[in-house]
Amino acid sequence: MIDLLIRSARIAGSPDSAPVDLQVDRGVILEIGPASSDPVPARTIIEARGALLSAPYVEPHIHLDTALTAGEPRWNVSGTLWEGIACWSERKALLSRKDVIDRAEEILRWQVANGVLFVRSHVDVTDPKLEALDALLEVRDRVKEVVELQIVAFPQEGICSFPDGEKLIEEAAQRGADVVGAIPHFEDTREDGVRSVEIAIDVAVRHGLMVDAHCDEIDDEQSRFIEVLATQALRTGLRERVTASHATAMGSYNAAYSYKLQRLLQRSGINLVCNPLVNLHLQGRFDGYPKRRGLLQAKEMLGAGVNIAFGHDDIMDPWYPLGTGNSIQVALVGAHATQLTAPSEVEECFRMVTDRAAAALCLGERYGIARGRPANFMLLPALSPFDAVRRQVRPSHVVAHGRLVASAPPAATKLDWPGRDTELVDHIRLRDAAGATWRDRGDV
Numbered sequence: 001m002i003d004l005l006i007r008s009a010r011i012a013g014s015p016d017s018a019p020v021d022l023q024v025d026r027g028v029i030l031e032i033g034p035a036s037s038d039p040v041p042a043r044t045i046i047e048a049r050g051a052l053l054s055a056p057y058v059e060p061h062i063h064l065d066t067a068l069t070a071g072e073p074r075w076n077v078s079g080t081l082w083e084g085i086a087c088w089s090e091r092k093a094l095l096s097r098k099d100v101i102d103r104a105e106e107i108l109r110w111q112v113a114n115g116v117l118f119v120r121s122h123v124d125v126t127d128p129k130l131e132a133l134d135a136l137l138e139v140r141d142r143v144k145e146v147v148e149l150q151i152v153a154f155p156q157e158g159i160c161s162f163p164d165g166e167k168l169i170e171e172a173a174q175r176g177a178d179v180v181g182a183i184p185h186f187e188d189t190r191e192d193g194v195r196s197v198e199i200a201i202d203v204a205v206r207h208g209l210m211v212d213a214h215c216d217e218i219d220d221e222q223s224r225f226i227e228v229l230a231t232q233a234l235r236t237g238l239r240e241r242v243t244a245s246h247a248t249a250m251g252s253y254n255a256a257y258s259y260k261l262q263r264l265l266q267r268s269g270i271n272l273v274c275n276p277l278v279n280l281h282l283q284g285r286f287d288g289y290p291k292r293r294g295l296l297q298a299k300e301m302l303g304a305g306v307n308i309a310f311g312h313d314d315i316m317d318p319w320y321p322l323g324t325g326n327s328i329q330v331a332l333v334g335a336h337a338t339q340l341t342a343p344s345e346v347e348e349c350f351r352m353v354t355d356r357a358a359a360a361l362c363l364g365e366r367y368g369i370a371r372g373r374p375a376n377f378m379l380l381p382a383l384s385p386f387d388a389v390r391r392q393v394r395p396s397h398v399v400a401h402g403r404l405v406a407s408a409p410p411a412a413t414k415l416d417w418p419g420r421d422t423e424l425v426d427h428i429r430l431r432d433a434a435g436a437t438w439r440d441r442g443d444v
Ligand code: FE2
Pocket: 061, 063, 122, 214, 245, 313
């Protein structure tokens, strides 16, 4: 008898949408085959009825250590990155290990309920005690049976411009961070910014870690540390193990420089992470009208073959007062913000919170729906990724390492409509703009 059988699901991204059955045992996908009504002995059977089977969402960029601190000790009234950093500097003095663990785990529970099973969290290491780092290292271990957490040693107040910044990033790597961060545009001088990238790359190479830098998160067309990061990634061979997060200055680059940059980023193999919720909120704050969007050039860089993922970034903290840890919401806002709204582009936005984000985290064969891989997946009551993004569906089932960890009934509204009573289920249409159709009404 196997542990789990999923009956009659359709795999997201599969060229033919024929329904399949999926067998799971001991946390691993045992078999994927054509849907059948033959009896299969299983401890748990989930009838998918044509729902979309997808690998889980991957959150490529969040700050779990700062989450749920908005308004403590004061609100960021200007809405700028800079006031956010000042507010956080005050809140940071009040941190305790338990405080960080409680808030981080609460957000992880929200994310798992939303279908997120892989998370890369930055953690501020410009704290001589590295309290938040130690707390998140403990959380990484506590949650590992459900969610895989990668921890980025993030020097919020700089590596070269903060007392002992270089020593702290080295210490964070030694204590067990998975990824080395940087914030070159925040350093005092351009030279310090370049040096901070070199230090981050050097620490990563020596400890065998990845790199994920907050890079050019400023509306300054002169901020061009991404070329330094990409060149270092290329020359050291770290390549796709390097990510440039935010890169919002790119939204202000001129066409000639953008063209040069496309070529460099494509050759370097680095990933980009765009954080549409937070950067639409933070950027452009110093502009009159017309006001810049403050986002990287997602459509153009995708066209050039650069891997891009969408991240949530902040949840109810000094930089962003909203958020529920829901990747499908990030995909929807990202589609609007980057004007990726043709049917194939909306499907690409879904990939930016699934496959593309998994590539940025270098998850390799730990991720994906295939025989022999860990049984991490979700069922979405949707026709297609396009449909899931449009209707903002929540997963009906989330399975982590073969175990059902979250489930939710479809949301339905009873309407009293002139001439007939009717039930509206999640705004379903039988055919979506990408051309997918439900087989019959019973599938819903
Ligand atoms: Fe960030």
